[in-house]
Every structure is written in structure tokens, then in C-alpha cells.
Amino acid sequence: QQQVKQSPQSLIVQKGGIPIINCAYENTAFDYFPWYQQFPGKGPALLIAIRPDVSEKKEGRFTISFNKSAKQFSLHIMDSQPGDSATYFCAACWGSSYKLIFGSGTRLLVRP
Amino acid sequence: DTAVSQTPKYLVTQMGNDKSIKCEQNLGHDTMYWYKQDSKKFLKIMFSYNNKELIINETVPNRFSPKSPDKAHLNLHINSLELGDSAVYFCASSTGGQTNEKLFFGSGTQLSVL
Numbered sequence: 652q653q654q655v656k657q658s659p660q661s662l663i664v665q666k667g668g669i670p671i672i673n674c675a676y677e678n679t680a681f682d683y684f685p686w687y688q689q690f691p692g693k694g695p696a697l698l699i700a701i702r703p704d705v706s707e708k709k710e711g712r713f714t715i716s717f718n719k720s721a722k723q724f725s726l727h728i729m730d731s732q733p734g735d736s737a738t739y740f741c742a743a744c745w746g747s748s749y750k751l752i753f754g755s756g757t758r759l760l761v762r763p
Numbered sequence: 764d765t766a767v768s769q770t771p772k773y774l775v776t777q778m779g780n781d782k783s784i785k786c787e788q789n790l791g792h793d794t795m796y797w798y799k800q801d802s803k804k805f806l807k808i809m810f811s812y813n814n815k816e817l818i819i820n821e822t823v824p825n826r827f828s829p830k831s832p833d834k835a836h837l838n839l840h841i842n843s844l845e846l847g848d849s850a851v852y853f854c855a856s857s858t859g860g861q862t863n864e865k866l867f868f869g870s871g872t873q874l875s876v877l
Contacts, residue, residue, distance in 0.1 A: 694853050694868025749818055753806040
């Protein structure tokens with residue numbers, strides 16, 4: 652019940668395309684859903700996050716859509732660029748649990 | 764200045780050896796973590812310390828022992844290394860409390876056990 656399931660495992664899009672990465676969870680106690688971006692040889696870095704009281708959050712070209720009833724959330728990258736090529740992780744946690752549960756990651760390649 | 768720094772970046776060692784990874788953060792955060800990333804990129808929490816006190820200890824073998832001499836440092840000592848310990852180990856920190864969810868990660872230590 653503590654899992655966060657992420658798909659797809661890998662994704663290839665052309666520059667300007669809109670990759671979509673999906674995540675699903677079971678634990679209704681989760682109340683914070685961040686996305687992390689990881690470049691090769693680096694640690695993950697927080698990209699954008701959402702709480703379940705809103706259905707969408709947008710920061711620049713990155714948008715999270717959240718569906719509380721379906722227990723799903725997704726990341727959309729508008730006008731994707733080759734520099735967006737990285738591994739993306741969704742995650743979830745509850746309250747001040749100090750424990751962030753990560754999805755399995757999606758390797759995104761944006762072709763020029 | 765690097766916010767979360769860990770050393771060494773690469774560690775190659777033989778099975779059975781004992782090794783340590785050091786981590787330091789200069790963000791003034793109260794909470795520090797060790798995460799393990801396996802060859803499939805899966806990230807899993809191992810330990811968490813808040814103000815030098817252990818608050819999360821996942822099902823990690825006893826061969827792994829974290830030590831936090833002060834809240835800016837969290838080291839990881841691994842005894843009797845095994846092939847399956849090969850992975851990238853990430854140190855991270857957060858402010859703790861209601862804003863603990865934003866983690867700041869170091870660049871990782873790639874451990875290879877031969």
C-alpha cells in the first residue's frame with residue numbers, strides 16, 4: 652500500500668512534443684506528490700509538486716494533473732526540449748512522515 | 764558552494780571489505796537521509812536522521828550503520844561488503860517538519876563491489 656506505480660518505464664518524443672508520465676498510488680493518507688528530475692551522474696532535484704486539494708499545478712512548461720478519486724497523477728512537459736532528457740520520478744508522502752516513496756522512474760529522451 | 768556534498772564519488776572495493784561514505788550539508792537542515800538507487804534506477808530510503816536522532820531505519824542489513832556526529836553530517840559505514848551492495852548511494856537533506864518533503868540530494872556515491 653506504500654507503493655507508487657509509475658509508467659512508462661521509458662519514453663521517446665520529438666522536440667516540441669508533450670511527454671506524459673503517469674503515477675498511481677493506493678495509500679489515501681498520502682498528501683504530497685512531488686516530481687523529481689535526475690540527470691546522469693547527478694542526484695534527483697525537485698521539479699514540481701502538488702497537494703490533493705488542487706487538480707492541476709503549472710510551473711513553466713511543467714504541469715501536474717491530479718485525480719484524487721482515481722488516485723492518479725501525471726506530469727506533462729509542454730514544448731519538450733532535448734535538455735529535458737532525464738529520468739523523472741514521481742513520489743508521495745504523508746504529513747511529516749520523513750519518508751518519501753518514489754516511483755520506479757521514467758527515462759525520457761527528447762530527440763532534436 | 765555545494766549544498767549537499769558526499770565523498771567519495773566513486774568507490775570500488777572487494778567483497779568482504781568495510782567502507783564508509785561521508786555526507787555534509789551546509790543548508791542548515793535538521794533532517795538527513797540515505798537513499799539507495801539500484802541498477803534499475805529504483806530509489807529506496809534506507810535511513811533518516813533528525814537532529815542527530817535516528818527516525819527511519821528501513822529493512823536494511825545490520826552491516827549498514829549510519830552515524831550522525833552533528834546535524835550537518837551523516838555518514839554511512841558498510842561492513843563486510845557484498846556484491847549486492849553495488850549501487851549508487853545518495854545522501855539528502857530537508858528542513859524537516861511540515862516542509863520536510865523537499866529533499867536536496869547530493870551527487871551520489873557509486874559503489875562497486877567486486
